[in-house]
Amino acid sequence: MNMGGPNNLDEVEVFLKNMFNDKYIIGAPQPIRAMIGLLITTLRKKEAKENYSKLGGMSPIVGHTKRLVRRLNRVLDADVYYEMRYTPPFAREVTSKLTQYDEIYAFPMYPHYSSTTTKSSIENFKKEAKKVGIKAPIKTIESYYSDENYNKAIVERIKEKVSDVNSEDYELIFSAHGLTQRTIDKGDPYQEHILKNVECAKEELKNQGIKFKNILVAYQSRLGPVEWIKPYMDVTLKAMKDKKVIVYPISFTVDNSETEFELDIEYKQIADEVGLADYRVAKVPNHHPYFIETIAGIYNNLKSQ
Numbered sequence: 001m002n003m004g005g006p007n008n009l010d011e012v013e014v015f016l017k018n019m020f021n022d023k024y025i026i027g028a029p030q031p032i033r034a035m036i037g038l039l040i041t042t043l044r045k046k047e048a049k050e051n052y053s054k055l056g057g058m059s060p061i062v063g064h065t066k067r068l069v070r071r072l073n074r075v076l077d078a079d080v081y082y083e084m085r086y087t088p089p090f091a092r093e094v095t096s097k098l099t100q101y102d103e104i105y106a107f108p109m110y111p112h113y114s115s116t117t118t119k120s121s122i123e124n125f126k127k128e129a130k131k132v133g134i135k136a137p138i139k140t141i142e143s144y145y146s147d148e149n150y151n152k153a154i155v156e157r158i159k160e161k162v163s164d165v166n167s168e169d170y171e172l173i174f175s176a177h178g179l180t181q182r183t184i185d186k187g188d189p190y191q192e193h194i195l196k197n198v199e200c201a202k203e204e205l206k207n208q209g210i211k212f213k214n215i216l217v218a219y220q221s222r223l224g225p226v227e228w229i230k231p232y233m234d235v236t237l238k239a240m241k242d243k244k245v246i247v248y249p250i251s252f253t254v255d256n257s258e259t260e261f262e263l264d265i266e267y268k269q270i271a272d273e274v275g276l277a278d279y280r281v282a283k284v285p286n287h288h289p290y291f292i293e294t295i296a297g298i299y300n301n302l303k304s305q
Contacts, residue, residue: 001091001121002109004084005059005256011087012049015059016041018086024120040223051261059087061256065109068254068287075292076299078105085121091128099132105302106140107295109253111150112193113143116179139302145197149297151204153290154248158201159210161246161282170244170278172212173236174198176251177258178219181227191229197250212246220267221258237270244278245271252284253291259284 003019006012020026020037028036052058065082072080079101083094098104106125110117122140129138144150162170176194184191198217205211218236222228237245247267249259263281271279285291 001106001125002061002065002082002084002254003117003121003256004087005061006052006087007058007062009049009052009057012052013041013045015087016045016048022085022116022120024116051257054265055257055261059257060260061254064254064256064286068292071287071292072295076296078299083125085124091125092131095125095128095132095134098129098136099134102136103303104129104134104136104138105299106138107298108140108142110251111143111145111147111253112190112197112251114179114183114190114193115188116183116190118142139305141298141302143193144294144298145193146200147294147297148204149290150285150294151197151200153285153288153294154201154250155204155208155210156288156290157282157284158205158246158248159208161280162210165244165278167246168211168213170212170246171240172215173233173245173247174201174215174217174250175220175233175247175263176217176249178222178228178232181229184229194250201248201250213243217250220262233267234270237267237276238274240271241275242277245276246280246282248282249284254286255284 004015006015017037020040021034023033026033026036069080069082081089081094081097083089083091085091106122108118108121110121113119126138158172174194174197179188179190195217198215202215216231216236218231218233219229220233222232247263249255249263252259259281268279268281285294
């Protein structure tokens with residue numbers, strides 16, 4: 001289960017409309033939520049289409065997810081499907097294929113729990129499963145940011161970016177998708193999970209003897225005039241003049257528009273304007289063997305319960 005992304009430019013509007021009509025994204029009641037969602041979609045769809053055009057006309061999440069699923073189907077004693085929250089294949093399409101199974105494992109591609117991602121996806125999946133008459137138990141997991149293999153996958157991706165340089169010359173920024181401060185104040189544990197994940201990754205870096213000049217956390221992707229959790233990624237980068245920076249997108253398991261467009265292109269422009277000596281963005285786990293081991297381990301653990 002993942003958030004999804006447009007499979008083509010015609011789906012950009014579908015993606016935006018569905019995302020901003022999610023009660024966990026926009027907390028206003030209907031029909032106000034639909035009106036707000038329509039307004040945001042109208043204002044953003046032209047720019048969003050232009051951005052996705054620069055990525056080949058579709059979200060990178062699609063290809064990366066398909067490759068991951070193919071590899072999982074080879075190593076797990078289960079049939080592996082993927083479903084997206086805001087773009088096809090939706091939960092209603094996937095659950096219709098699952099009516100004959102006696103056990104179902106719903107794996108969130110969000111390592112950190114949030115009502116805006118994990119809760120929204122699990123609730124939607126279970127609702128659609130009920131509609132098609134699925135009686136089989138649906139097992140899931142709420143977070144796995146502390147999983148040893150998962151953090152090894154993170155460190156391997158970071159190592160790929162420092163293989164030709166001295167890591168001690170670089171600042172390492174763990175960049176996470178932002179949430180509104182209001183969401184956190186209501187008790188959402190997302191930010192707490194992010195910070196704990198950073199500590200786990202730092203411990204794995206230490207175990208492998210990899211050192212950086214500094215290790216920081218920042219948050220990207222804020223929208224609108226409301227307060228979002230800080231520090232902001234753009235503000236953090238603007239304070240890095242003449243420094244060398246490695247960015248690891250810690251809130252994502254699969255590369256998407258926020259990693260391959262926002263970080264690789266938009267924030268690269270900020271880095272160039274500020275005068276960073278070097279700016280590199282690491283890949284996220286995608287189909288890395290350690291991430292496949294993470295999923296396999298969680299599946300086998302759920303299976304034994």
